[in-house]
Amino acid sequence: MRILVVEDEPKTLHAIQQGLEENLYEVDIAYDGLIARQLAMRNNYSLIITDIIMPGLNGFVLSRELRESGIQTPILMLTALGETEDKVNGFDSGADQYLVKPFQFVELLARVRSLTKRGSSTLMTHQTLKFEGLEMNLDTKVVTRDGQVIELTAREFTLLEYMMRNQGRVLSKVQLAENVWDIGFDTGTNFVEVYINYLRKKIDKNFDTKLIHTVFGMGYVLKKE
Amino acid sequence: MRILVVEDEPKTLHAIQQGLEENLYEVDIAYDGLIARQLAMRNNYSLIITDIIMPGLNGFVLSRELRESGIQTPILMLTALGETEDKVNGFDSGADQYLVKPFQFVELLARVRSLTKRGSSTLMTHQTLKFEGLEMNLDTKVVTRDGQVIELTAREFTLLEYMMRNQGRVLSKVQLAENVWDIGFDTGTNFVEVYINYLRKKIDKNFDTKLIHTVFGMGYVLKKE
DNA sequence: CTTCAACTACTAAAATTCTCATAGTTTTAA
DNA sequence: TTAAAACTATGAGAATTTTAGTAGTTGAAG
Numbered sequence: 001m002r003i004l005v006v007e008d009e010p011k012t013l014h015a016i017q018q019g020l021e022e023n024l025y026e027v028d029i030a031y032d033g034l035i036a037r038q039l040a041m042r043n044n045y046s047l048i049i050t051d052i053i054m055p056g057l058n059g060f061v062l063s064r065e066l067r068e069s070g071i072q073t074p075i076l077m078l079t080a081l082g083e084t085e086d087k088v089n090g091f092d093s094g095a096d097q098y099l100v101k102p103f104q105f106v107e108l109l110a111r112v113r114s115l116t117k118r119g120s121s122t123l124m125t126h127q128t129l130k131f132e133g134l135e136m137n138l139d140t141k142v143v144t145r146d147g148q149v150i151e152l153t154a155r156e157f158t159l160l161e162y163m164m165r166n167q168g169r170v171l172s173k174v175q176l177a178e179n180v181w182d183i184g185f186d187t188g189t190n191f192v193e194v195y196i197n198y199l200r201k202k203i204d205k206n207f208d209t210k211l212i213h214t215v216f217g218m219g220y221v222l223k224k225e
Numbered sequence: 226m227r228i229l230v231v232e233d234e235p236k237t238l239h240a241i242q243q244g245l246e247e248n249l250y251e252v253d254i255a256y257d258g259l260i261a262r263q264l265a266m267r268n269n270y271s272l273i274i275t276d277i278i279m280p281g282l283n284g285f286v287l288s289r290e291l292r293e294s295g296i297q298t299p300i301l302m303l304t305a306l307g308e309t310e311d312k313v314n315g316f317d318s319g320a321d322q323y324l325v326k327p328f329q330f331v332e333l334l335a336r337v338r339s340l341t342k343r344g345s346s347t348l349m350t351h352q353t354l355k356f357e358g359l360e361m362n363l364d365t366k367v368v369t370r371d372g373q374v375i376e377l378t379a380r381e382f383t384l385l386e387y388m389m390r391n392q393g394r395v396l397s398k399v400q401l402a403e404n405v406w407d408i409g410f411d412t413g414t415n416f417v418e419v420y421i422n423y424l425r426k427k428i429d430k431n432f433d434t435k436l437i438h439t440v441f442g443m444g445y446v447l448k449k450e
Numbered sequence: 451c452t453t454c455a456a457c458t459a460c461t462a463a464a465a466t467t468c469t470c471a472t473a474g475t476t477t478t479a480a
Numbered sequence: 481t482t483a484a485a486a487c488t489a490t491g492a493g494a495a496t497t498t499t500a501g502t503a504g505t506t507g508a509a510g
Contacts, residue, residue: 015399015410080413102402105409153496174240177327184330185240188305189499193458200459216506217457378466414469418488425489441476442487 001116002026002043006036006050006062007078016049019105020112033057040066040073046116049076049108063095074115079140098139129164132211132224134203136164150202155180159195160203163212163222172219196220226341227251227268231261231275231287232303241274244330245337258282265291265298271341274301274333288320299340304365323364354389357436357449359428361389375427380405384420385428388437388447397444421445 003025007013010031017027028043030036034056040048048066052059063075077095097111129136133146141157143150152160159180163171173192177183181191196212204210213221228250232238235256242252253268255261259281265273273291277284288300302320322336354361358371366382368375377385384405388396398417402408406416421437429435438446 009413012410012413019409101413102406102408102410104403104407108409155497178329181327182329183327184244184333185237185327188234188237188326190458191498194460194498197459197461214458380467415488416468419468419490422489422491439488 001046002028003112004028004030004036004039004045004048006030006033006048006054008032008051008054016108023109033059033062036062037065040071041069045073047074047076047112049078051078076111076115100141129161131164131167131222134211136161145203145207152202155195156198156202160199167222170215170219170221175219226271227253228337229253229255229261229264229270229273231255231258231273231279233257233276233279241333248334258284258287261287262290265296266294270298272299272301272337274303276303301336301340325366354386356389356392356447359436361386370428370432377427380420381423381427385424392447395440395444395446400444
């Protein structure tokens with residue numbers, strides 16, 4: 001099982017290489033997109049892992065060019081939070097999976113395993129949550145409403161994700177604290193309200209129909225009216 | 226099974242009451258230490274849960290007075306981070322367990338269960354990690370070196386705890402990142418080094434013998450020399 | 451219909467966490 | 481022995497998370 005890893009940051013590259021080799025994969029490495037393209041054309045890899053931001057040829061272009069050359073090798077793309085613009089543009093570049101840095105190594109391994117299983121790659125659809133024009137991509141961590149990208153912090157993302165998974169259900173502040181913060185009830189402070197406020201500013205403020213609603217004395221719901 | 230809950234913050238009090246009642250405990254409540262004392266004297270509770278900071282009579286004094294009156298009811302004391310001074314002073318007030326706020330409700334329940342099991346309460350010793358004058362109380366989250374209290378943030382505490390549990394072992398930065406941050410390797414940044422630096426300032430700087438050592442190219446160790 | 455108490459919204463600031471740039475140190479290799 | 485490369489220390493600041501206080505709403509009771 002031979003894997004190509006493309007990454008311009010030496011430390012990250014070697015960490016990935018070492019980790020994969022410890023798991024008995026054969027690993028080739030490339031520091032930039034141009035070399036990666038050469039290697040990928042010449043060899044028949046089982047998987048290509050590539051960063052987005054690179055000198056020479058970025059991950060999207062690499063991915064697209066390989067696909068255009070008829071190379072079907074699964075591609076796992078590594079992204080960093082904050083490369084949002086690029087990410088949105090590159091969704092259709094031909095990559096099979098995205099993994100947002102920083103990540104656990106075990107998670108990378110899991111993806112490598114599933115992507116190298118024959119036939120399974122095409123079955124993997126990007127995991128997203130949707131509700132009324134609001135869309136969360138759980139792989140890339142990109143959130144959009146009506147196509148417009150919304151930047152969320154880690155905590156805001158987790159909160160919104162929980163509300164999305166329970167859309168239409170009224171969630172008490174204790175419930176939110178338990179599930180989003182892993183906190184029972186401190187309730188010396190009003191952090192849930194503060195974060196609801198943050199979310200509203202980002203998700204509802206510039207739109208006509210509001211999605212986050214207060215149920216007095218009960219909690220908050222994500223719903224249409 | 227009857228439990229007395231003492232807490233001056235109404236929201237917290239009612240949240241605890243409700244949670245316990247849902248788990249089929251009978252709950253009495255008191256808003257301050259004086260009423261709590263009266264109730265505890267009159268009734269034979271299976272457990273008393275009390276906050277430290279309260280009007281009238283604080284948790285420590287309450288605890289001590291009850292013990293002096295011959296009342297052996299197990300006491301679970303709730304503390305908030307930052308009440309360090311008090312906590313250190315109150316270790317021997319007679320409380321059986323400490324729980325630092327904020328906490329998960331399931332954790333409170335677990336403690337309630339174990340404290341209400343006959344005979345088990347005396348077996349519960351405070352869980353602490355020790356190494357060369359350095360002491361971490363995992364219940365109260367109080368850290369001391371040679372008796373001197375050291376204030377740590379949550380992240381610093383987790384890092385030190387991990388190093389204490391692996392004292393003498395060289396821990397690589399990847400290993401620390403995995404276990405303390407749940408991060409595989411991002412390594413675009415040097416956050417581990419930064420936090421080692423924070424810890425050193427608090428734990429080693431004002432002491433002659435240093436406990437945190439760098440092993441060049443390998444990582445960090447907690448050891449004597 | 452008022453008034454009160456409980457609850458929620460919002461603003462500002464404090465604390466913590468994380469990032470980045472620079473300087474210093476150690477090892478390796480010529 | 482010296483220079484380069486790799487690694488580590490440290491300070492400063494940006495971003496995020498959390499706390500705290502005040503103002504504004506809502507629902508209920510009289």
